[in-house]
Amino acid sequence: MSQQVEVRLFGAFRQYSRDAAIAVTLPESATVTNLREAFADALEDDNARALLKASAFATDEAVLDEDDSVPEHGRISILPPVCGG
């Protein structure tokens, strides 16, 4: 079984897709590390891959650790380095 995860894009990632989202396919019970690899493969731009290294995945509830499982339901976002205010 595999699952499709739609990763919402924010900040500098927005320029890499018109939909503000990129879909990736993951095995069931994938971790955030798996998600990060699949997402990197889906990116076509070296700058985007560099940005990914400094970015965090998050649900609508919290920023995820690399060891966390990717939740089966709920929205996933990729958050580049932040600079509010």
Added chain:
Amino acid sequence: MSQQVEVRLFGAFRQYSRDAAIAVTLPESATVTNLREAFADALEDDNARALLKASAFATDEAVLDEDDSVPEHGRISILPPVCGG
């Protein structure tokens, strides 16, 4: 030659005169120390005299030192301990 100095009252001193001022007579070239003594004599209330000990004389330009001369012109005020804000 003597001079008459009108001392303007502020804060807790206001209760000691309806005019918001007390006039004292000083010798010419009096210092602030002389003024303080004359002003103490003019006060009829022990609480007022106690308050005077913690209070400063001032012109409209600056707080005066005890050694300063009392300026011949210009307004003199007695400033009790402050608590703005």
Added chain:
Amino acid sequence: MSTHVKTTDQPLSAEAALEFCSAPGHGAADLFIGRVRDLNQGREVEGVSYDLHSVLCERVFAEICAEAREEWGEPLHIWLEHRHGRLGVGEASVIAAVSSPHRDESFRACRYLIEQMKHRAPIWKQEHYVDGDSEWVQGHALCQHG
């Protein structure tokens, strides 16, 4: 005690923040406004587009406010709003405000809100320069927090 956090694409109101941050027992209120500057690192800025993850952002704001309350006292009234969308020079991007019985708590808590918001809230800005160029401003990497 009450807390107000929000992200919005509408202009921010300092007046609303100060009205919220008041109470008969509160002798002090401190309010901070962040505004769009016309210059950043030597480049002339015409405007800034703010992007944010609204749900997560408000969650982080609420956490930060709870921490401030924990540190500086239950009675605080706390306000934290951040705007998104495109803003011109001089427009307010963020308003933080705190009221408290005495002034030390208001100053410290308000400062805390801003500093933590800058480091932890999922907000990004894209500067638009007078020369026509645009750039996403580099920020702080987010770590898991709390």
Added chain:
Amino acid sequence: MSTHVKTTDQPLSAEAALEFCSAPGHGAADLFIGRVRDLNQGREVEGVSYDLHSVLCERVFAEICAEAREEWGEPLHIWLEHRHGRLGVGEASVIAAVSSPHRDESFRACRYLIEQMKHRAPIWKQEHYVDGDSEWVQGHALCQHG
């Protein structure tokens, strides 16, 4: 850079302070409001009468603002107003505000204005209690300064 100091018997305006404390190059503004509290040292307060030496007060305000500018930078916009007369609970007695290119200066300078004002400005307050009594609040003795 500009400085505004005033004492007045009219209500204070935070809006005016924030409008004054703004500039295209200023990314930050901090504003402090002091308000009349309903309780002081366990006594229920109905209102406070503020008395001040207006000429000397504005002179001291100007000195304090000049010191803040010296310490935190020429470009600061600085606002310091204190009200006098009788105020009810919740009314603003003092507003200090500062804007600056970056936030640290605004926070520090605004705090400095308030702390110095409390210690050096010739201002006195008489609290009016719910029980009908009134009392002049004890303060800090003034020394010659500057």
